[in-house]
Amino acid sequence: MPESNEFHVIIIGGGLVGPALALALKKRHGIRSSLYEIRPEDYNPGTNIALAPNALRVLSHIGVYDQLLPHGFCYESVVVSSGRGERLASYLAGSEKEYNFPAFRVNRSKVRSVLLAELNAQDIPIHYDMKFSSIDEEAADSVTVNFEGGISVKANFVIGADGVHSKVRRHLFPSSVAKYPNLFGVTGLLPRNQLHKSAAATPLPGMWYGQHGFIAVMPSSMDGEDIGFFSTLSGPDRPRNEWEALDTKKDEIRQMLIERHCDGAWPELISNICKSAPGEMLNIWPFYVVPTLSRWRSSNSRVIVIGDAAHGITPTGGIGAAVGLEDADSLAYVLSKIKQGCDLNSLLYTWELHRIQRVAQVVQYTAESTKLRRPGESFIRQWIKEWVLWAKLKYTGPQAGREWLYQYNAEDIVGILKSAGL
Numbered sequence: 001m002p003e004s005n006e007f008h009v010i011i012i013g014g015g016l017v018g019p020a021l022a023l024a025l026k027k028r029h030g031i032r033s034s035l036y037e038i039r040p041e042d043y044n045p046g047t048n049i050a051l052a053p054n055a056l057r058v059l060s061h062i063g064v065y066d067q068l069l070p071h072g073f074c075y076e077s078v079v080v081s082s083g084r085g086e087r088l089a090s091y092l093a094g095s096e097k098e099y100n101f102p103a104f105r106v107n108r109s110k111v112r113s114v115l116l117a118e119l120n121a122q123d124i125p126i127h128y129d130m131k132f133s134s135i136d137e138e139a140a141d142s143v144t145v146n147f148e149g150g151i152s153v154k155a156n157f158v159i160g161a162d163g164v165h166s167k168v169r170r171h172l173f174p175s176s177v178a179k180y181p182n183l184f185g186v187t188g189l190l191p192r193n194q195l196h197k198s199a200a201a202t203p204l205p206g207m208w209y210g211q212h213g214f215i216a217v218m219p220s221s222m223d224g225e226d227i228g229f230f231s232t233l234s235g236p237d238r239p240r241n242e243w244e245a246l247d248t249k250k251d252e253i254r255q256m257l258i259e260r261h262c263d264g265a266w267p268e269l270i271s272n273i274c275k276s277a278p279g280e281m282l283n284i285w286p287f288y289v290v291p292t293l294s295r296w297r298s299s300n301s302r303v304i305v306i307g308d309a310a311h312g313i314t315p316t317g318g319i320g321a322a323v324g325l326e327d328a329d330s331l332a333y334v335l336s337k338i339k340q341g342c343d344l345n346s347l348l349y350t351w352e353l354h355r356i357q358r359v360a361q362v363v364q365y366t367a368e369s370t371k372l373r374r375p376g377e378s379f380i381r382q383w384i385k386e387w388v389l390w391a392k393l394k395y396t397g398p399q400a401g402r403e404w405l406y407q408y409n410a411e412d413i414v415g416i417l418k419s420a421g422l
Contacts, residue, residue, distance in 0.1 A: 083210020
């Protein structure tokens with residue numbers, strides 16, 4: 001329990017966004033926080049994820065970018081091809097010249113391990129096996145969060161960074177339940193020396209958009225020798241325990257890949273990956289989206305949701321982690337202004353409005369990407385899709401019209417608040 005005169009923030013969720021917020025609060029603004037994670041300390045699974053330049057910018061702000069670099073693969077250009085292997089175009093997913101940062105492919109568990117190590121170095125506590133129960137918002141300047149087992153903790157703010165199935169969001173908005181968009185991902189990993197010989201003449205990272213599905217192949221280690229891939233498939237929703245059971249059925253997962261990508265139309269590189277990737281490295285990942293929220297905070301503004309808890313979006317745009325990290329970095333600055341005595345409601349309203357507008361743009365961008373990845377197109381629709389991809393990338397040039405996405409700097413919240421007179 002913090003002393004009554006100490007500004008203290010409770011963060012529910014120890015994934016990526018929660019630790020990033022804690023580090024931003026401590027290292028950039030001198031604000032104390034404590035993290036509470038539902039899972040045990042040794043739980044740290046993860047698949048490969050993309051970190052766009054705007055994500056790396058936040059990780060640089062909180063001082064962990066250099067520590068992360070040895071654990072993943074930096075790249076700039078991504079080649080886009082048809083499912084038949086015909087090159088359509090390429091675009092910049094990152095650029096030192098244009099955005100000051102590359103794009104980065106890395107296992108999520110590595111990112112989290114680097115964040116947790118920095119939490120430890122900064123003496124920021126994280127409490128494990130803490131199952132959120134409820135929140136009491138009785139005081140004007142504080143809030144109490146309750147955990148199972150009779151544990152209660154009081155602080156100035158509670159931040160819900162507890163993921164797409166957020167319990168904190170359900171506390172604020174009981175009817176806000178994440179929806180399954182009939183899409184799931186299959187991911188895998190294999191060494192470069194097991195790729196088909198055609199890989200020697202195939203630029204990686206690459207994405208292939210076919211009539212019956214989508215697949216991307218991307219190096220995920222610093223030396224480029226670990227090759228990850230992910231395919232977007234469609235199918236009905238299942239209860240959580242059935243998704244977990246399916247994830248253990250590696251032969252069944254492989255058969256899904258073979259049915260989509262081994263019909264003779266796909267390049268040999270793709271078919272070989274689906275057939276030969278080690279079974280233990282195959283995983284399944286159901287996508288979920290959070291219905292649009294009109295606000296991200298409680299009526300007295302003492303409880304706030306960020307990251308997937310506020311705006312879980314499908315990972316088809318490769319930008320979900322970045323947007324959550326933006327939330328954390330920008331919110332840390334706002335909380336520092338509140339600590340200084342500035343008007344709480346005006347600050348949080350301005351920040352919230354800015355972030356909701358930003359996320360709306362990202363959701364639209366992601367929806368367009370999702371549409372391109374959906375399988376089951378007719379031959380004519382597939383031909384139109386390929387033509388649209390080619391024309392759009394040719395018209396927009398190397399940056400593919402994504403400057404607004406990758407150039408974003410969470411520190412811009414400073415100017416936004418000033419322009420609002422705050």
